[in-house]
Amino acid sequence: MRRKTMWFWVIVLILVGGIVYGLSFWQTSSGVKPPLPTVKVGSVTAEVKQSTYCWANGDEAVCEDHALPEPDDLQIVTVEPGATIDVSFHEAPDNETFHQIVDGELIPAERIVPSEPGVYLFETGGDWANGDSRYVFGVEVTE
Structure with a gap:
């Protein structure tokens, strides 16, 4: 027993x-991880992945550094050429950025999908009282 x-x-x-x-x-x-935004491209919701961030919550803080993604790193959604990209954050950032990722470089971009067929990667983010965060997503324009 x-x-x-x-x-x-x-x-x-x-x-x-x-x-x-x-x-x-x-x-x-x-x-200590920032909430993901919602990204609508035309009528399609894109899958957003967390990228580089430094975020604090109370007395805890975490920083993670991520390389810029390749198309295989993301779930690419098919969208219409020239579709408008709408990013909705959990709360409005103090300042906001939006870039297209071209050959591993961040290029300032308008929130409109190019008209030419192809795969396009984007990075967006901002600064808040809790820290800063960047997010990535990808779209494909077909003929």
């Missing part, structure tokens, strides 16, 4: 430790 009791407490401790670790990990990772 003692052996069963010992194993019972070992299992209980493992489960409790796992739950505590899981809750602390969830709180840490979600508490």
Whole structure:
């Protein structure tokens, strides 16, 4: 009987430790990561990926640096040529940026999809009281 009791407490401790670790990990990772914006390109919602950011929440702060993506890094959505790109942030940033990614470079861009067929990558972001954050997404214009 003692052996069963010992194993019972070992299992209980493992489960409790796992739950505590899981809750602390969830709180840490979600508490200091900026929320993703919603990006609509014409009538299509683009998948947005978190890029480089420094974000603070209370006494915690996290910075992550990400390289500019390649088309294979993103879920590309098909859009109409010349579609308007609308970015809705969780709250308006103090300043906002919008770029097209061309050959690994950030080029200031208008929020309009080019008319020529092809795959286009974009980077947007801004600065808030909690920090700064950049986001990336991609679209494809077909003939």
